[in-house]
Amino acid sequence: ITRSSNNDCSKPSLDHNYPSFIAFFNSNGSRAAQEFQRTVTNVGDGQTIYVASIAPVKGYHVSVNPKKLVFEAKNEKQSYKLRIEGPRKKKEKNMAHGYLAWAVVKHVVRSPIVVTTLTFDF
Numbered sequence: 001i002t003r004s005s006n007n008d009c010s011k012p013s014l015d016h017n018y019p020s021f022i023a024f025f026n027s028n029g030s031r032a033a034q035e036f037q038r039t040v041t042n043v044g045d046g047q048t049i050y051v052a053s054i055a056p057v058k059g060y061h062v063s064v065n066p067k068k069l070v071f072e073a074k075n076e077k078q079s080y081k082l083r084i085e086g087p088r089k090k091k092e093k094n095m096a097h098g099y100l101a102w103a104v105v106k107h108v109v110r111s112p113i114v115v116t117t118l119t120f121d122f
Contacts, residue, residue, distance in 0.1 A: 021100070021113045023084045033085045038111075040078055040102075042071035050102040050109070052080075057098035060086040060115050064100060084115055 023034040042048055050069045054062050062084050069078045082100060095116045102109045 019109075019111045021082055021084070021111060023113075023115045025086055025115065025117050032087070033083060035084075036082045038080055038082070040069070040080070042074055042076045042078070044071070044104075044107075045074050047072055048104055050104050053101050053103065054113075055098040055101070057084070057113055057115050058096045059094075060084055060096060062098065062100070062113060069102065082113075084113070086115065 019038075021036050023036075025032075025034070048071045050071075052064045052067045052069075054064065056062070062082065065081050065083070069080065071078060095114065097112065097114045099113055100111045102111075
């Protein structure tokens, strides 16, 4: 997955550069926001402008910055941040979902978003 032969698993992370997002929130209100950073590569030819839109995640506020990715050339890389904010008190074992979509005239690229208060022991 990480394309590395030297892996350190002492600090597990769920935030790899995957096209999907999963945010774990505690139902006791200890964390009210989570941020993710992603880097994407333009596979189209020449200049391409992708515009972001977000399908709502019930009970949470999801935002992306920047809202527009402007690529000048093929294989150019751009980064963006996705932020998920929720109320301090959440129902235990709650799950909600939506998606982030990047659209250009001919294509739409969607990334699923899942937000949960389920807890797991790592």
